[in-house]
Amino acid sequence: MIVVKPGHRLRALIVAGSVWFGAAAAQAQSPGVTATEITIGALGPLTGATSFMGVPGRDGMQLAVDEINQAGGINGRKLKLDFEHAFTPAESVAAAKKLVEDDNVFVLVLASGSTGAAAAADYVREKGVPTYNLYGATPIIRTPFAENVFHGAMPSATDSAQALVDRVFQANPKAKKVGLLVGTYAFPQANKGAVLPLLQKKPVDVVVEEFDQGARDFTSQLLAFTREKVDAVIVMGSFSEAGFAIKQAPEKGLTNVVWVLDGSAVNDAVVPILGDKNPPNVWGYSNTPYFPAQSVAATSKFRELWTHRYGQPPQGRPNIYDLVAYGDTYVLAAAIKNAGNDLSWKTLIASWSKLKDVKPSDLGGLDVVYPESFTETDHQGNRLMGRATIKDGIWQVVPN
């Protein structure tokens, strides 16, 4: 039995008090976390050529945050979204620094595509802030592996490259010559680096043509494909670039080819550019189980929710980036919830790395993304990709 002498009782109280105050202080020092609130920082382009990702990124995240807060928050704390505009690489680094160092956010979400994710990669690795890469396919954010960086519904360039090559040969098993129409910016270049080795393993000739971001004229590229008599063209770029390339193709003599569109081009906004509600031979893949306009319960409810919050949507919205931002915010919320009340970067990273088959409906949301799983050595949440084509004026996931 331990007997505490009266003189020592005061000393023990002081020690216990110091420990309690120390712990409280340490808890208070966890950035972006108060007794009532957790601040999530996010960055992405709200204007410019890639705003079709950043604006839905902000809106989708805010929808999920609102829903989670209405349901009582996470372990008694409300979520708060602090979104910074960042379009160029320099803006992305500056926004990440501002959010982490000035705004003291608890977790950083990159809703910026490959350009922003690649730019911020070194900073987030060095800082150790828990980071969720929503859209960036670039290997720069994935390699070398960092224990604080997680990736959501959008798979790596290697995984999506395999899906692109598969779509070509599903549509035309006899294809002998494949064209690659590639943007000169980060996302398409990352995917080109992954697709080329896969195509070179197949018995096909490959013709590569490049274009600048925001291009509307593809004369030289399409004529090159016509001269080479390609059977299929894989387009790596945005929906507007893909749309105008496909639209111009007949004018340049390129007809009856299979078109396979990469990630961000698989967007309903491409349909009015094509001017055809059922264009033949246009294929892609989907990072989500359904497309936003597809008539299934989850997406119908999502559109209702979106319209209720933001009003009548503009052309092409909500898009797949709205779905991913919404669904992945729920995945992040699940990681925060499992980390418990004693929130720190360390506890969040540990809890995140143990998530298995987590989906939005676990916290009352809509299942608009595939279930995501993480381990300590694998931070890619999703690897599933559906087969997609345009039917009745919208992109639809169809059976393989």
Place this chain on the structure above:
Amino acid sequence: MAELLMTIVGGIKIGAIYALAAIGLVVIHKATKTVNFAHGGLVMLGAFATYEMVVVFEWPYWMAYIAVPVLIGALGALLEFVVLKPLRRADLFTVIIGTIFLGTALSEAYRLAENSELLAVPALFTGPPLLIDVGSDVVIFTREQIWVTLGALAVGTAGVAIFRYSSLGRSMRAMASNSRGAQLCGYSVEGVYGIAWFLGSALAGLAGVFAAPSKGVSPDLAVSIVASAFVAAVIGGFDSLGGAIVGGLLLGCVETLSAAYVSSSLSMAISYFLLFCVLLVRPEGLFPEAKRRHV
């Protein structure tokens, strides 16, 4: 051979749109001596109005071809009355800066109103392309190519005819030639300037209707069209309406041929090189209105 023919037809299509925009620029300059750098903004608004009518309200396409030029023309006349009339006695640079910032304001207002990278407008004519046998080759034309080329050139030619042969055109030419003399003959400065801005802006709006399906609607459209229209007008002689048509077609063909046989990313550079060569060799343009006098 077939490839070259298709490339030239593609160049003529885009050149016809440049020509239409350039004619609007020249009409305003001829009548009011104002170089309208806000012209691209009016083209962009024409394309945006087409999007609203055809896609949002789902009105028939022909209504856009009729209503958009009237709307944009009226907006142009209003801008002249509100913004440029107070600058009428200002020096040339003030007016130029005024139109530059007017163009910027139009683009930025659009950017604020439409939070979207690009609005897509369907083509008037869809369906399979037309295949024409040329020897052993097949030349492919789309219906949209034929419509845009013929439609834009027909409207451009009508614009030239109105300016040259109608009483409206006479009043504008009179004002351009001698403002004081025209006033003494009974022409109103306000009326003629208003009509010139209405006509020039209506042509810009119509260029927007023709350009919307092939270029989409975005603030970038304002810059790309005004730059090309300006080059086309300068090549043509800046005060020559016929020259603007030829300049537009020439520019469209040079851009497309250089994209086809050099590089797409060099097409604009080559266009400016063409402009530089024309200014170097024939600074008055290919079709100057004023005749040289040797004294």
